[in-house]
Amino acid sequence: MVQFTVPELPVLENKKGIKKETILSMLERMLLIRLTEQRIAKRVEEKKVFTPCHLYIGQEADAVGVCFALRDTDYVFSTHRSHGHFLAKGGDVNELFAEIYCRETGCSGGRGGSMHLCDPSVGLLGSSSIVAGTVGIGLGPAFKSKIFHEDNISCIFHGDCVPEEGIWHESLNFAAVKKLPVLYICENNLYAASAALKDRRVNDNIYEVARAHGLHTEIVDGNDLFAVNSAAMDAVERLRNGEGPQYIETRTYRWLGHVGNRDDIDVGLRSREELDYWKRRDPIANLENKLKGEGTVSEKELEMIHKKIQEKVDIAEDKALKDPKPSPDTLLRHVYSKEVMPV
């Protein structure tokens, strides 16, 4: 059933000639996601984190490759698996940890939890834990840009089960017919919760269906930072030129199970061989090996980067644990923008 095949290892060809400084920024961001998620997984295992965490380990190149092609003023909508998108778009890791621990200092004040992150200051207008929820609302900023002649684009990250929902088709057709500047990123990690792609579709052709709706589409190796970033940059250029909605399917894999710290292999949902295959295709380790091999960075530089990011994660978690939880007095705050007289 799986027709699109990725190379044995990510090719990682820097076709766009991205400068070392930017590459290292992207690497640092991917590492920030990886180390944050590993820490959260550990705390879930220790039963110190309760909000349901859908972890992003293994998919880091997608969020980072795409978000580095966007401006701060471009909008992003994310999913239940939102930590990677939040950090990639420039969200504050302190606010992320505080939200994971449901503190009042969290990006959503402890009212959202792991699946509902936002940072309007960098264009992240929210993440939804309803499958396909954001393919509707995510049209909005692009619709506004189109009507009022602004140049911001709207980027909607979604998983591979979303094309099974009706609103996905509505959204693509709406964007195409109105020529909206929407960038859809389908992160195809081959699973929807416990259900494998092959059990949910007859054909491995999500990007082709998107093309049939009138979108410009690409499919790329989602573990190849350069491939994802390059495809996103090209798509963004077409969007700014008014060429209508763009669709990128990335082929990738989450190392952990649907939710929490377990890998779901013991219960037979996935195979060890499959996970090992994708771990060999690690988007971070392969990038680091390449950069070392070609002499772009030294072993020592990489060690320094790892140390720096690990410290950032440690500090963010420590700080979050000291922050207060939201007061019960504030329970009804923000149901409306202004306080409304009680009924």
Next chain:
Amino acid sequence: MSRLLSYGDAINEAHRIALEKDPKCFLIGQGVNNPWFVGRTTTGLADEFGAERVMDSPVSEAAMTGACIGAAMAGAHPVVFHPRMDFMYLTLDQIINHCASWNYMFNGKINVPIVIRGIVNRGGEQGAQHSQSPFGIYANIPGLKVVTPATAKDAKGLLLAALRDPDPVIYIDDRWLYEVEDDVPEGDYETPIGRANILREGSDLSIVAASFMVKEAIEAADELAKEGISTEVVDLRTIKPVDMETVNNSVKKTKRVVIAIAEWYFSSVAASIAEGVYKEHYKELHSPVELVTLPDAPAPASQSLEEAYYPDRKTIINASKYVMQYG
């Protein structure tokens, strides 16, 4: 200055003022130029403001509504309309899980200043799927405000207020009222959201009504007056958040109340208001609170069944007399 204007034309005028004065406002819905879909409520707007700001949509209620919700999150002031509320169910995930929850879920960082206009279009043997007025469904959702204008004046004033509200407002208008005329001020004004209005003062009985049933309540009050029953008519105007203060002040005076809203009986706005009345006045009431609603059944097609299905002036009069018999 005011003049006689129909309810439908008053809605049109509010749309026009909003589009003129608010550069962030736009209007979208199926049949925007189609008199069979929306009466005259949007006639001429596309010509005047251009197809970029006043537009039709693909037949995709959920995506269209979602697009407007997201545009509001990004700072636009959209009005999206649904020519029949029955079709609005297709948008409920976008409205409930997203639009209504967003400001709370994100700690007040992202508000959604949208107006979602649902039109009640019933009668004429249209049957169960072309007749609904499910007020209670929307009023039940935290984060939404729900307005149900009964007069032309408030049809205009509530639409303008809804457009300037920072939160999502479900604006429900009723085609059975489109040709009803009353005094409508010229120019820009707002009817405050969350405030009921005493349309007629009385001392024996309060009829609390919303939308089309307000018109029926006024006619019922006229007839009851002939029989010496002095009736106060409270037009709720907003059903969420509902103005219990005005309702309870009226009941404090009359000690008897009929609540008339043309929605399904069980789990209704009317039932919630009844609870609010009992809580405040259970010792003073002269009679049980009486509800005039739709029966708990889908809308029928045949005219003979429709006549039995829709409450009107006569239903309100019967309910009022029933309440009065307690003495």
